[in-house]
Structures are given as C-alpha cells and as structure tokens.
Amino acid sequence: MSMIVEGIERAVFGEVTADDVAAWIDQHVRNRLTLGVRAVLFRTGRLAAVYGLQLTNGSKIVAKVHRSADIDQLGAAVTCQRLLADAHYPCPLPLDGPVEADGRVVLLETLLDQGEQGDAHNPATRRTIARSLAEQIHILRAVPELRAHLLTPIAWANYSSGPWPIPHDSIFDFTTTPPGFEWLDRIAGQAATILMPRKQPDAIAHSDWVCQNLRFTEKGVSAAYDWDSLLAESEAVLVGVSAGAYTEGSRSGDDAPTPEEVVGFLSDYDAHRDTPFSKQEQAAAAAAATWVLAYNSRCGLGVEALGFPTGEGSPLQKLSRYGNAYLSLRW
Numbered sequence: 001m002s003m004i005v006e007g008i009e010r011a012v013f014g015e016v017t018a019d020d021v022a023a024w025i026d027q028h029v030r031n032r033l034t035l036g037v038r039a040v041l042f043r044t045g046r047l048a049a050v051y052g053l054q055l056t057n058g059s060k061i062v063a064k065v066h067r068s069a070d071i072d073q074l075g076a077a078v079t080c081q082r083l084l085a086d087a088h089y090p091c092p093l094p095l096d097g098p099v100e101a102d103g104r105v106v107l108l109e110t111l112l113d114q115g116e117q118g119d120a121h122n123p124a125t126r127r128t129i130a131r132s133l134a135e136q137i138h139i140l141r142a143v144p145e146l147r148a149h150l151l152t153p154i155a156w157a158n159y160s161s162g163p164w165p166i167p168h169d170s171i172f173d174f175t176t177t178p179p180g181f182e183w184l185d186r187i188a189g190q191a192a193t194i195l196m197p198r199k200q201p202d203a204i205a206h207s208d209w210v211c212q213n214l215r216f217t218e219k220g221v222s223a224a225y226d227w228d229s230l231l232a233e234s235e236a237v238l239v240g241v242s243a244g245a246y247t248e249g250s251r252s253g254d255d256a257p258t259p260e261e262v263v264g265f266l267s268d269y270d271a272h273r274d275t276p277f278s279k280q281e282q283a284a285a286a287a288a289a290t291w292v293l294a295y296n297s298r299c300g301l302g303v304e305a306l307g308f309p310t311g312e313g314s315p316l317q318k319l320s321r322y323g324n325a326y327l328s329l330r331w
Helices: 007-013 018-033 071-086 123-140 144-149 182-195 235-243 259-270 279-305 315-325
Strands: 037-044 049-055 060-066 094-101 104-110 203-206 214-217 220-224 230-233
Touching: 007 018, 007 049, 007 060, 018 037, 018 049, 018 060, 018 094, 018 104, 071 094, 071 104, 071 123, 071 144, 071 230, 123 203, 123 214, 123 220, 123 235, 123 259, 144 230, 182 279, 182 315, 203 235, 230 235, 235 259, 235 279, 259 279, 279 315
Parallel strands: none
Antiparallel strands: 037 049, 049 060, 060 104, 094 104, 203 230, 214 220
C-alpha cells in the first residue's frame, strides 16, 4: 500500500500517496514530452519536490515541482542555465518549463549524475569550486538584460530584510531569538549594515554554490544542481555568499568554513579576476560570508529547537567560536 507523502512533497501535493504523485508526474511528462515515466529513480528536494525519472525510451530526466513560484524569475534562470549548458558548463540542459500545471510550477531537465561527492575542506577541491564559480559568472555576463528578472534572493541571501528575513522553509520560526543568542542577531545586523544599501547588480551567479550541490571528477566540477537559485547581485556579494557556505555537504561532515577557509575561497576566486577585488569589495564579500553564516546559524537554532543538536562543525558552532572575525577578513 502506497504511503502518504511527507515533507516537501506534502507541501507541494497535499495529503496524497506516493503513487498519486507518481501518476501526476507521469501525466505531466506525457503531456510535455510525449513520453511516459518507467521508473522514479529518486525523490528529494528542499525548495521544490525533485524527482529523478527514467522515461519509457530509457532516457533519464529530472522533474522539479514547485508549490508556487515566480514564472518570470524561473524563466530567466532557465535561460541562463541553457546558456551555460550550451557553453559546455556542467549543468543539466533544460527540457521544458517553467509551466503552470494544476496550481504548481514544473521544470524538466536532463539528469546529470557524473562524478562523486567532494570534500570542500580540501584546498584543491576548494580551488576547483572557486574556479567553476568564476567561469559561471564570466559566461553569464553575456546576458546582462536578465539581471532585472533575477533580483529576488532566497532567504539566505536576503540581507536587505535584516535579521531576520522570512526563512526559506516554514519549519523555521525566526520571529523570536532564543535567550542567550542575542549575539547572533548582532552579528547578522552588523553584516547587513555593511551590505546596505544594496548595490546595483553587476553579475549573475548560483546563490547556493555549495559542495552539496556539486559533483566532482579529477578534471573538476562535473555536475552542478539547483539552478533555480540564480541571483543577480554585486559580484563581491555573490562570491561572499558562496565563501560563507561552500563547505556545506562536504564528505568530512564539517558544514561551515573557518575564517581561514573563507579567506582561502575568496583569494582563490580573486585569482581568476582580471582585477583583484578592491578593499571595499573585500569588505562586502566578508560581510556577505558572515551574513550567510549567521542565517545558517539561525536555521541551526531552529533545528535544535526541534530536538536535533547541530553539533561540531556546524555554522552555529563556527560562528559562536569565531564571531566577528569573519567580518574583518581581508586577503
């Protein structure tokens, strides 16, 4: 008997069974690609319900189903993703969408599964991640007209709302900071103050550029996922957001970078620029790295409130240890 879905699937589809969801996806794929679904290979997702699918012709694709989404912003992200894929950048090729279907928004793309999980605490892997981010930003400079459609950040990059924005997941409650963690509000506030007012965007990049969303071979990044999170921002802020979170999902299990690792990433990225970041841009990048660490720490408090300790190596543990040291980083 098929079980009632939970988590992101329940948020997207409601109180239905896994078989109901599979049937809905099969019908949607038939309508859009004229091929049926032979098997559901995996089910995952954080901001959308994500499914790996094998089609009746043997090919493999991914379906992303959003409960609601800005079609204009998603469409711009898909245009960027197609440009990257056409330039042989390691991202899936969009196949269809975004389209609305029964009150949901659906994207279909190829399944890209080459490579293995990496350890971003390894300096060589860190350099690979930074280099791939620089390549991505360089390619997307070809579409400056799309920046106006990619201005809405996901919560972890939404410093303009101060401490705190509406969280990216409804399981978190940011309305009240637990006693004893007022220092976290202060650090987030300091980072947001440095970053405000928001600068005119001069680049487009993946705003969740973390090890968890990447796969690697000995040649470098072989697959990169979750392109729905593309954002137009100042280059220094985009790189800083990555620097403060890039170790998330590393094999070592240590999710947050130390100050030295943040500096290492920023320096690695800077090596691929024609002109190094100015002192003002360095300050903005350090503030953006601090902001995302503070945001992820705030999520960590929410996880602990649900009865799951965050543990050694978490953003909360790292930020409580190093504090304002992240804000003063320069390289």
